[in-house]
Amino acid sequence: MEEKKIYLSINGKEVASAPSQTILEVARENKVFIPTLCDCQNLSPFGACRLCLVEVAGLPKLVPACSTPVAAGMKIRTDSEKIDQYRRLIVELLLSDHEPDCMFCEKAGDCLLQDLAYQYGLKNSRLKGERRAALIDDSNPFIERDNSKCILCGRCVRVCDEVQGVSAIGFIGRGFQTRIGTPFNRKLNCEFCGQCIASCPVGALTSKPARRKGRKWQTRWVKTICPYCGCGCNLTLHIKDNEIVGVHSDSSSPNEGYLCSKGRFGYEFVHHPDRLQFPLIRKGGQLVRAEWYEALRLVATKFQEIKSRHGNNTLAGLSSAKCTNEENYLFQKFVRAVLGTNNVDHCARL
DSSP, rough: OOOOEEEEETTEEEEEEEOOOBBHHHHTTOOOOOOSSSSOSSSSSOOOSSSTTTEEETSSOOOOTTTOOOOOOOOOEESSHHHHHHHHHHHHHHHTOOOOTTTTOTTSOOOHHHHHHHTTTOOSOSSSOOOOOOOOOSSSEEEEEEEGGGGOOHHHHIIIIISSSSOOOESSSSSSGEEOOOOHHHHOOOOOOOHHHHHOOOOOOEESSSTTTTOOOGEEEEEEEOOOOOOOOOOEEETTTTTTEEEOOOTSSTTTTOOOOHHHHTTGGGTTTTTTSSSEEEEEEEEEEOOOHHHHHHHHHHHHHHHHHGGGGOOOOOEEEOOOOOHHHHHIIIOOOSSSOOOEEEEOOO
């Protein structure tokens, strides 16, 4: 059942809301900007970055918008001078122990912390923090972790736990020694889905296959469908110099921006020199290039010869998991109705 609406005000404007929503959700619905670093779609509120602090009339302290539920008659302020000072200080504190190498960072131009520093005009932090040791872990074939750039927002931990259900990483240590890592400091052993990379707002987690291939704004984006199975996840390919250099998925897609390891990292086969790009027919003991109509005619002729000589049940069909459900349906229909046999199977079942 639809929840009964309640009414409250944001920056003097009355808005309607469901009682189960948070201040941040209502603000976004009404196009009111509240900066965040730890908040991420489909993940539970965490309240770590404190950038979403807002004023609520009647409360003595600022409250985090991401984890504070709305109430009827609530009066919220998101843009006062006091709030601005708090947010500016938080960004300065993050910058004080953050590695200042934006020129070489893979996430330059696509980093939320960099965007906030620009918004608040912070070229440098006036605070002197203690730099984290640059413990770069590149032992994984797909994921590179740079601990010196981590802001401990917890996005990677939560997406691994709440979405993937793997819990391969977590918080280690206390206080300033806190970092993200694996149990007992072992090498990362997970599904390699890359959800942690997609959720990371800074350059702490980056894709190794896409490293130094081009910034996001230097690429042309092309939307397509993942070719690896019949689920039909949406992909956005990053194209530079007519070559795929990266992949992401939009959060508004049916798969909600989530991908498996094949969808996120398995695109290099497109440009592999051994990829079969045209049909080959054996002539005189050698495979030679042929046109599609010639290859299909040869296959149809061979099918007819086998059927007439040995019978329908000497033929069989094996379908691919890379096909869509509709394509697999047509394939089994072809095998049963055209070839005249029930010898049909699917590679995902074997």
